[in-house]
Amino acid sequence: MNQEGEAKVGTLYVVATPIGNREDMTFRAVRVLKEADAIAAEDTRHTGQLLKHFEIQTPQISCHQHNEARRIPELLEKLQQGQTIALVSDAGTPGISDPGVPLISACIEAGISVVPVPGACAAIAALVASGLSLARFSFEGFLPVKGKERRASLEQLAQDSRTVVLYEAPHRLVTTLTDLAGTVGEMRSVAIARELTKRYEAIWRGSLADAVTQWSQPDEYGLTLKGEFVLVLEGAIAAEKPELSDAQLLRELQALIDQGVSKSRASRQLAQTHRLSKRQVYELSLQLG
Ligand code: SAM
Numbered sequence: 423m424n425q426e427g428e429a430k431v432g433t434l435y436v437v438a439t440p441i442g443n444r445e446d447m448t449f450r451a452v453r454v455l456k457e458a459d460a461i462a463a464e465d466t467r468h469t470g471q472l473l474k475h476f477e478i479q480t481p482q483i484s485c486h487q488h489n490e491a492r493r494i495p496e497l498l499e500k501l502q503q504g505q506t507i508a509l510v511s512d513a514g515t516p517g518i519s520d521p522g523v524p525l526i527s528a529c530i531e532a533g534i535s536v537v538p539v540p541g542a543c544a545a546i547a548a549l550v551a552s553g554l555s556l557a558r559f560s561f562e563g564f565l566p567v568k569g570k571e572r573r574a575s576l577e578q579l580a581q582d583s584r585t586v587v588l589y590e591a592p593h594r595l596v597t598t599l600t601d602l603a604g605t606v607g608e609m610r611s612v613a614i615a616r617e618l619t620k621r622y623e624a625i626w627r628g629s630l631a632d633a634v635t636q637w638s639q640p641d642e643y644g645l646t647l648k649g650e651f652v653l654v655l656e657g658a659i660a661a662e663k664p665e666l667s668d669a670q671l672l673r674e675l676q677a678l679i680d681q682g683v684s685k686s687r688a689s690r691q692l693a694q695t696h697r698l699s700k701r702q703v704y705e706l707s708l709q710l711g
Pocket of ligand 1: 441442460511513514515516517518519520543544545561582588589590591616617618619651652680
């Protein structure tokens with residue numbers, strides 16, 4: 423009870439945790455998790471390791487996709503009694519392609535304050551390193567896996583003028599890149615962020631056409647189809663470029679070759695400058711003597 427005799431209501435903290443590198447844990451996240459009465463976690467075993475590392479002894483309550491609906495009344499009761507609950511997911515920001523939204527909505531509806539504790543989010547990390555426009559962007563999460571819904575989402579993306587962020591599972595990466603190339607156009611630029619903040623972090627940038635070729639074969643670590651991936655896709659209007667004729671491209675290739683640059687190097691350079699497929703430019707260069 424407070425001085426006015428009203429029951430003190432608790433707070434739900436929505437706490438972001440690292441997406442791979444524990445150094446990305448914030449001081450505030452550690453303090454909030456330590457001070458909370460309970461931590462609502464997507465996977466208590468997984469979060470248990472993080473808590474152990476930061477010497478946090480707060481008890482956990484499991485709260486995941488399959489039991490969230492059942493857990494909500496129990497968590498609301500604790501909050502209404504004045505307890506503080508911290509919501510975490512396995513990695514990154516809860517609610518972003520992760521459980522948490524129904525609990526957050528239920529708290530708001532019940533007049534319980536919801537306080538964000540910002541931190542890592544794979545979508546934002548990939549966006550800021552993509553090199554693509556950050557003026558306006560949209561978050562798609564995981565595309566529907568198949569059927570009408572997938573086609574409809576892909577067609578919508580073809581029209582979207584904003585930079586688009588997608589999450590994808592490693593075994594679906596090449597299929598999704600191929601489907602994107604087929605719908606939004608193979609010359610659209612894409613940044614593929616793999617294993618952000620972790621040992622094998624890599625950010626690949628190029629056209630969708632080159633992405634399909636590149637990611638269909640193993641890379642230097644032989645890890646092409648392993649790891650966690652974010653795709654950042656250039657927006658539709660930004661992707662529109664003035665048509666460059668083959669004749670103009672051949673002239674530019676010849677000028678470089680005349681300077682002593684090899685055909686493959688000249689093709690690579692021009693493909694990058696004009697954001698074209700390397701294969702396409704190289705094939706054109708074979709017409710030159
Ligand atoms: N809530 C998380 C966040 O804030 O980013 C996202 C959770 S979602 C279930 C997991 C997906 O996020 C992965 O399949 C991958 O697409 C992306 N992801 C998470 N961590 C990543 C990382 N370190 N590098 C690249 N992508 C990552």
